[in-house]
Amino acid sequence: MRIGVLTGGGDCPGLNAVIRAVVRKGVGTYGHEFVGFRDGWRGPLESDSRPLGLADIEGILTRGGTILGSSRTNPYKIDGGLERIRENIVALGVDALIAIGGEDTLGVAKRLTDDGIPVVGVPKTIDNDLGATDYTFGFDTAVMIATEAIDRLQTTAESHHRAVVVEVMGRHAGWIALHSGLAGGANVILVPERPFDIGQVAEHVRHRFEQQYAPIIVVAEGAVPTDGAEVLHSGELDAFGHVRLGGIGQWLAAEIERRTGRESRAVVLGHVQRGGTPTAYDRVLATRFGLHAIDAAHDGAWGTMVALVGTDIVRVPLEEATRELKTVPADRYAEAEVFFG
Ligand code: F6P
Numbered sequence: 592m593r594i595g596v597l598t599g600g601g602d603c604p605g606l607n608a609v610i611r612a613v614v615r616k617g618v619g620t621y622g623h624e625f626v627g628f629r630d631g632w633r634g635p636l637e638s639d640s641r642p643l644g645l646a647d648i649e650g651i652l653t654r655g656g657t658i659l660g661s662s663r664t665n666p667y668k669i670d671g672g673l674e675r676i677r678e679n680i681v682a683l684g685v686d687a688l689i690a691i692g693g694e695d696t697l698g699v700a701k702r703l704t705d706d707g708i709p710v711v712g713v714p715k716t717i718d719n720d721l722g723a724t725d726y727t728f729g730f731d732t733a734v735m736i737a738t739e740a741i742d743r744l745q746t747t748a749e750s751h752h753r754a755v756v757v758e759v760m761g762r763h764a765g766w767i768a769l770h771s772g773l774a775g776g777a778n779v780i781l782v783p784e785r786p787f788d789i790g791q792v793a794e795h796v797r798h799r800f801e802q803q804y805a806p807i808i809v810v811a812e813g814a815v816p817t818d819g820a821e822v823l824h825s826g827e828l829d830a831f832g833h834v835r836l837g838g839i840g841q842w843l844a845a846e847i848e849r850r851t852g853r854e855s856r857a858v859v860l861g862h863v864q865r866g867g868t869p870t871a872y873d874r875v876l877a878t879r880f881g882l883h884a885i886d887a888a889h890d891g892a893w894g895t896m897v898a899l900v901g902t903d904i905v906r907v908p909l910e911e912a913t914r915e916l917k918t919v920p921a922d923r924y925a926e927a928e929v930f931f932g
Contacts, residue, residue, distance in 0.1 A: 612881025
């Protein structure tokens with residue numbers, strides 16, 4: 592078989608580890624051939640491909656980002672997109688695709704499979720918000736980076752008797768905020784799933800100062816005050832209908848300062864959370880996903896996605912994976928709340 596591989600959506604540490612495992616097992620065990628499509632769905636749409644043999648994947652296990660490039664191209668938003676993909680993959684002699692991506696990329700993979708193009712999916716997102724899999728690779732790395740930042744910010748905040756608001760990624764799901772906040776001993780953690788009362792946040796901050804600690808407030812970019820709305824960087828929508836978030840950290844710091852009279856600063860971690868080498872956990876998970884994805888393609892299990900359930904890698908229908916986002920449940924948030932204030 593000749594298989595096209597692509598990576599779509601926001602990049603994520605571990606993408607290269609998946610590509611390496613797919614090609615190593617695909618060539619070595621099954622004798623398949625590979626083509627790399629550039630920049631997510633833009634690759635098959637515009638027939639932009641590159642060779643993807645054993646030589647092309649040497650030394651990429653530890654490298655962040657993706658050697659194939661990524662984009663948020665949505666072929667179903669482009670006139671004749673489906674037909675163009677169909678024609679291009681036939682012209683390149685490609686029999687099937689392995690698509691590595693989050694809810695948007697995998698949503699397209701599901702539709703393409705329904706439209707007769709064979710695809711196997713691999714879940715990816717630092718946000719860890721994909722249904723049907725316990726964890727996605729990239730999440731552990733993002734949490735580690737955010738936790739290290741919180742540790743460092745804690746010492747400088749203590750020295751200056753300031754409150755520091757740390758804004759982390761997470762549009763609709765607060766997993767990064769929850770885990771890094773717990774690991775870093777945050778004073779308050781704010782997630783998109785639970786609108787927050789700014790008066791209560793200011794109260795926690797005051798209390799922490801009274802205990803002679805500098806408060807660290809970890810906020811997911813999609814968190815909203817009870818009487819407000821998401822803070823947008825720009826209202827412009829991408830091809831999958833997402834707005835660009837950003838600014839809640841700055842808003843919170845100003846509001847905390849106004850309400851408590853204590854100096855407050857905001858730090859936005861942004862894409863630092865997505866860059867650089869994956870942790871050992873993410874390298875292993877990504878490698879296992881890659882090995883199982885090529886098995887699924889070899890078996891012709893089209894329309895499925897590999898997923899982590901407990902410690903096992905299983906196959907689940909793409910439909911199940913993309914049906915709804917995995918958000919932070921109330922009981923998990925309650926565990927963190929014990930440490931607030
Ligand atoms: O979906 C992953 C993610 O990192 C989100 O947490 C974030 O909102 C978004 O991508 C930002 O993506 P970009 O700035 O690359 O468009």
